[in-house]
Amino acid sequence: MTSPTLEPRFASAVRDELTAIGTRSSLLERRQRRSRLLTAGAIAVGVVAATTGAGLVAATAPGSTTVAPSGDAVTVTRTGTSTIELGPRNGANAVILDVTCVSDHGAISVPTSGGLSFDADGTTAASPGTTEWDCAETTAVVHIPTGYAADGSASITVTADPGTEWEATARWGVSTTSDWGVNSEGQTYGEPNALRGYPDLVPVRASNGRDGFAYSKDFIRPHSCGDSLPVYAVNGTTVVGEFPFGEPSGPGCAPGGAKPSGAASGVTTG
């Protein structure tokens, strides 16, 4: 019996994807960057939540979402996908979780709220998402302040690879979103959020390392690959740097055809 071989065109497609590793056109690496951005977004909100103290909400950036614990913590150790029962909800609108890998490999995924999606004309909507990571790469505690439990549900399900052991401390929380700032031109600025969508100006870091703001309408419009967005001071007029957007050589990067959703949802997901 001859050994079976991969269908040549399929093999060629897989090989091409592997060859692209280490370049900006790698779909594998792009996917991982997006996952990391989503996780980073959740962690950023988590830091805010952790420093506010029980029952206090003191957002550091206008439009930030903070989550205050409300209810008793439940600590569990589980293997594979498992549901954590949280007890009575009492008006809570988020689940606060600290999840730690016990195994040294395997993927873990937690449903989150606080993400945003937008369509071509810029209409935004709240969009549940996930925070996911791999135990081979992340051994530290992953703090998720905006875990998603469906309305009426009293539990949250953590999805993990079979055989992957994890520990979690989970409790109900109440999330609150602060108002955006308004500059001298009457433009709103701050963090996009699931409650209100996008302000006029969203915080970005320019390629020169300076923090500033970009017009959210510039993020949302279709852009040409290789474009840079201007980065402004909070007044919306003084340019402090630029934000590179897309690579001309990347796949699916036809002029005017690239989608900004990956970058934008990474910035905004909490």
Added chain:
Amino acid sequence: MTILHDDAEAALWQRAMQREGDAFAQLFDLHQNRVFSRAVGLTENAHDAEDVTAAAFFELWRKRRSVRVVDGSVLPWLLVTTVNLARNRRRSTMRYEKLLRAAPRHECVEGPDAESIETRRRLTESLARLAPVDGALFVLTSVEGYPITEAAEALGLRPATARVRLHRARARLRTELHDLDPRLRFAEGTSR
């Protein structure tokens, strides 16, 4: 089929660890047939086997920091990963669903004969009932022909522990598959 158990593959792997795509592509050239053969033996059809094969190499990239290299080769790790991916194909390849859906495929696939399907189904079911590490240990040694010490290394086990586990796994499979003469059938599609 080329199998490098020397410094050449170890050097390739060093380059791959530095995110050199060309090195991953060369590792794919080296090992795709062995991985696909194994996947065919553990999945229901050629499409599933293709998915598992692609996912095994994508996992080689994703888990590159924790891959165990045995005797300079990543093949044992790839085969262990193939066994584990095949255990729960749908869930394990979901991570790469978009990439896999975009890849070109045969319009239709030639079906294997009924006896081969039955053998495969029985083996897959029996492996699924073993602990993942025991299933991988069995495939590496009894099917792929690796020495127990190398299989143990690939799985992060001490050789003595691996021997005991393999003995138990074999005894169990022998009981469950006694009518199939596994010794002969498992050798199909392997090159060692």
